[in-house]
Amino acid sequence: MARAIGDPQNARSRRTREAVLAATRNILESDGFEALTMAEVATRAGISRQAVYLHFRSRSELVTALFGYMGEKEGLTESLGPVWNAPDAVTALREWARHLAAYHPRLMAVDRAIDRVRHADVDAARYRETIDTRQMAGCRVLAERLADEGRLAEPWTVDTAADMLWALIATDLFERMLARGWTTAAITEHLRAMFEKTFVRPTDP
Structure with a gap:
């Protein structure tokens, strides 16, 4: 029989899952991706390895879930709201700058941990690909909106503007x-x- 949403066991399960994901993030930030094992996650979360496996069948599944967890904890949807709800493309671009400056520095430690091993670790590579795909999609939406509203400056195209906007999200910056x-x-x-100076065509006098 399915359990009710308010069932104490459901609440306990959610807390355990969150503890596992929090421990995963902590390991990446403090010790790097190389230290991320299911056993270490269990130790950091203060639970058994069996309990970890009840929620995530593999390290790959755990790392995949980390993206959504971090976005939720850091308020990704709320931070991006003013970007996608902006009344015009230039306002959206300005809100994008605000979002990047406020949001991305909080993720730098995890980004660094991923980037160090992404060429040698398939789980890290998959995580990086997920992030890059999401970021590129957002940059393309901004570039397309500038173009659609006739505000994309020369010599940019939608493709080149999206690529450059994406490059400017680099952790190094x-x-x-x-x-x-x-x-x-x-x-x-x-x-x-x-x-604005780079991507926005000035309005006609």
């Missing part, structure tokens, strides 16, 4: 700016200026 003492507000302001 944010790490270097933060290392130079830039605040989130300063990064937002200057990303907005760069995006």
